[in-house]
Ligand SMILES: Nc1ncnc2c1ncn2[C@@H]1O[C@H](COP(=O)(O)OP(=O)(O)O)[C@@H](O)[C@H]1O
């Protein structure tokens with residue numbers, strides 16, 4: 001005689017209709033009952049296999065569990081991952097293969113699906129899936145398991161449709177990306193901190209050096225005036241060198257100070273009419289313009305959001321360079337702006353000596369010059385200031401030029417975006 005294990009009988013759900021008379025009959029033989037149980041299960045397996053056979057060919061593990069954790073469907077993907085053929089597992093209790101699902105964390109969630117029809121998710125972590133994360137071939141995988149309730153064959157309860165997705169690559173990529181992001185943020189924070197420190201240092205140093213330098217300059221000048229022609233020629237020359245050196249140092253310190261002030265003394269940005277900005281810059285440069293008989297042609301300039309003082313400085317530096325680095329021809333400057341989507345593109349074109357394209361990035365660095373002091377005066381900070389101003393305003397600056405063909409400086413400023421820095 002075949003004895004039906006009690007747990008199997010207790011899990012057996014009797015279809016509502018037609019209710020098999022065998023169960024209403026106390027004389028039912030255990031064998032008939034067993035056959036009936038098997039029959040129900042085979043029937044369920046057949047129905048489910050037919051319904052879900054399409055899921056056999058997707059790269060996601062699919063399985064259907066009955067309320068008593070008996071496997072009704074096991075797709076090809078799961079066969080491959082677990083190396084357990086469907087012919088073996090279907091019809092058996094899943095916990096016979098994977099005992100870990102008897103743990104409360106799995107049981108609670110599976111019951112929630114099977115009893116209440118609620119969905120459940122097992123997060124994408126190692127050792128969180130319904131099937132082991134270490135595959136028989138030793139590979140460690142990360143699986144995202146989603147369990148959805150589907151109505152059972154009797155229409156009285158639920159099966160659990162389990163979808164197991166291999167998310168190892170995606171998770172690893174996300175992890176690598178997070179690590180990289182964290183490192184970058186750390187580097188960026190460190191860079192910002194050291195930049196701020198450096199700027200503060202440049203500001204303090206240039207500010208505090210001004211006073212002693214003024215004394216050195218004025219006393220050497222005084223020395224030169226007082227003892228002019230009283231000492232020998234060599235002494236006069238030495239004093240001249242000292243005055244010259246101190247004056248140059250003063251100019252450098254002043255420029256450095258105005259460069260670092262761009263960061264330490266930021267004002268809030270306002271709508272600023274670039275036409276008025278240009279006029280102020282031209283007013284400051286009137287002597288240079290007249291001396292060189294420079295001609296300026298311009299197209300209308302827009303209103304932007306910015307710091308007026310800084311923008312005057314920007315125009316002034318670019319126009320003064322356009323005149324200072326003039327060729328034999330009379331300086332002719334062409335200046336304008338055009339709208340480009342979310343920004344304005346400004347240009348200042350000159351007919352001066354031009355720049356070797358290889359130097360076109362270096363000239364924007366602080367104290368970088370392409371000429372000696374004897375050829376052209378200057379400290380090499382003008383374009384570094386321009387770059388900082390443009391970047392403070394959220395734009396970019398660059399130059400297109402060739403020796404002997406004049407230069408065009410371009411810079412962009414955002415199109416009326418209110419930026420408070
Ligand atoms: N319009 C221009 N035409 C030719 N060369 C230029 C022009 N503007 C700048 N330069 C070159 O770029 C260098 C850096 O310019 P800048 O930073 O203004 O410093 P400075 O004018 O004090 O030398 C200059 O020394 C010069 O060689």
Ligand SMILES: [Mg+2]
Nearest residue numbers: 321378382383
């Ligand atoms: Mg200059």
